[in-house]
Amino acid sequence: MTFRPKHMDVQAASRDLRLRTLSQIPRPLDQLIYLASLRDYNTGLYHHDGLASRFSEEAACEALADCHREAFRQLLSTSLEEIVNELQGYMQTTSSNPVEFLAAWKGLKPYRVAVPAETDPLAAEFLFSNLKVALAILENRLRASPVPAPAAWRQPPLVQ
Amino acid sequence: MIPLIFFLAIATGFLVLLFALSRRNPSAEGSAQALLEARNALQKLTLGLLPPDFVDHVFAKQDLEYVTTNTSKEIRQLFLDERKKIALAWATEIRRQIILLQHFHLGHSRHFARLSFSTEIGLALDFSVLRLECRALYLLLSLRGPYGASYVVGQTAAAAARLCAISRKYLAFLTPAEGPPLPDDSAQGGVTI
Numbered sequence: 001m002t003f004r005p006k007h008m009d010v011q012a013a014s015r016d017l018r019l020r021t022l023s024q025i026p027r028p029l030d031q032l033i034y035l036a037s038l039r040d041y042n043t044g045l046y047h048h049d050g051l052a053s054r055f056s057e058e059a060a061c062e063a064l065a066d067c068h069r070e071a072f073r074q075l076l077s078t079s080l081e082e083i084v085n086e087l088q089g090y091m092q093t094t095s096s097n098p099v100e101f102l103a104a105w106k107g108l109k110p111y112r113v114a115v116p117a118e119t120d121p122l123a124a125e126f127l128f129s130n131l132k133v134a135l136a137i138l139e140n141r142l143r144a145s146p147v148p149a150p151a152a153w154r155q156p157p158l159v160q
Numbered sequence: 161m162i163p164l165i166f167f168l169a170i171a172t173g174f175l176v177l178l179f180a181l182s183r184r185n186p187s188a189e190g191s192a193q194a195l196l197e198a199r200n201a202l203q204k205l206t207l208g209l210l211p212p213d214f215v216d217h218v219f220a221k222q223d224l225e226y227v228t229t230n231t232s233k234e235i236r237q238l239f240l241d242e243r244k245k246i247a248l249a250w251a252t253e254i255r256r257q258i259i260l261l262q263h264f265h266l267g268h269s270r271h272f273a274r275l276s277f278s279t280e281i282g283l284a285l286d287f288s289v290l291r292l293e294c295r296a297l298y299l300l301l302s303l304r305g306p307y308g309a310s311y312v313v314g315q316t317a318a319a320a321a322r323l324c325a326i327s328r329k330y331l332a333f334l335t336p337a338e339g340p341p342l343p344d345d346s347a348q349g350g351v352t353i
Contacts, residue, residue, distance in 0.1 A: 077213055080223040080239075081230075120208035122249055126218065129242040133227070136235050 005059035013055040013063035017048075022067060028074040029086040030093065035068040036114035044117050068116045076127055084134045091138070103141050105131075198264035199331055201257040205324050209254055210317055218246055219306065219313050240305055247306040247313075248298060254320055255294035261327050264285040283326065290319045 025031050039045045046064035047057075055063070078086070091101050105111070111131050115124045208214075214305055227239045293316045300309035 077217060077227070081226045116285075120204070122246070122253055123208060123214070125249065126214075126246050129246055130223075133235070133239045133242055136238055137227075137231055139231060140235055 005056055007064055009055050009059035010066065013051055013059045014066050014106055016054060017063050017067055027086045027089055028071045028078065029083070029090050031071040032068070032083050033090070033111075035064060035071060036116075039068075041113075051073055060149055065081060065116065069119075072116050072119060072123075072127070076123055080130055080143045081085055083130050086136050087131065087134045088138060098138075102135055102142065106135055106139075168177075179318050194267065195331075197260050198327070201260035201264075202324055202327055202331060205254070205257050205320060206260075209250065209257065210321050210324065211315075215250075215313070215317050217347075218243070218250060219310060223308060224307060243306040244301065247301045251294055251298045251301055251316070254316065255291060255298070257322060258287065258290055258294065258323065260289070261323065267325070283323075286319070286323055286326075290316070290323060293319060 022031055035046070038048055040047060046061045046068070048060050048064055051060035051063065067074070075086075091098055094101060096104075108124055109128070112128060115127070223243070224239070227236050230241075262284075265280075265287065293312065296318050297309055297312045300312055
């Protein structure tokens, strides 16, 4: 049996999530990826232990879904220039090698599974299309001025 | 013998009737399926395809200007190709949803709403013109790219929005009546869901 949480509980959980967690993640792209990572691929339900313990599993799930949709809407209305900046900012926070990051994002297209369920397909395609162009722009920039790899990215020396 | 033939004839008649009923189009007049399709089409148009913010974002030149001034020719071409795909998908989807709404109006609306003859004729004409506009828009976008048909985009979006407003009126009975407002505590910095 599915239990439907009270509207007020969901509101309170959303507020709590925004205040405690999402305020620490200013960029909508980062929020979108973070919230998508809290979703179970098999069930489509969101899980957040802290939020569930303060409210209920169901209220937490709906609050997370609501914030996920909001992050998507924000990103959808963002200009291409801003998406390029967001993607660059996100890439820097992952501390990945930019070349590897761009190759993985171009190849695996992880953003395709980061959209909320029941998103309008055309809206989702519009965002994917913008991200594809943003990746190409970043790749072009990287090719024009390659970033020297920090120590963490370099291959460790082979010890005989 | 005569009663047997009589009953056989009646039984055959019933069988033929049953067969005819089972062969009827599932989207028969007044069916719930048609209503559902019309409501979904209306929702898709008003919430997904026609919001001015979305249309402006897809067809406005801000992104093109950014790409033109800040990136290479290859990236500009990639951007134009991508935006063209989205623009064509938008025009196709508008036409598809408008056709669904038109089917509802042609086949079923008179069962749910009292429409005068002149209104029905007017609506049929509006739908047909809009479908032609969508075709023309698709052709223009294919030939001239996403930024070569701004005027027709505006006209099509406005015409579709007008038809949506009319359809919403006829499908209003599907929308539950608004009850008393729920207590809202979102004034303290929260949000309304």
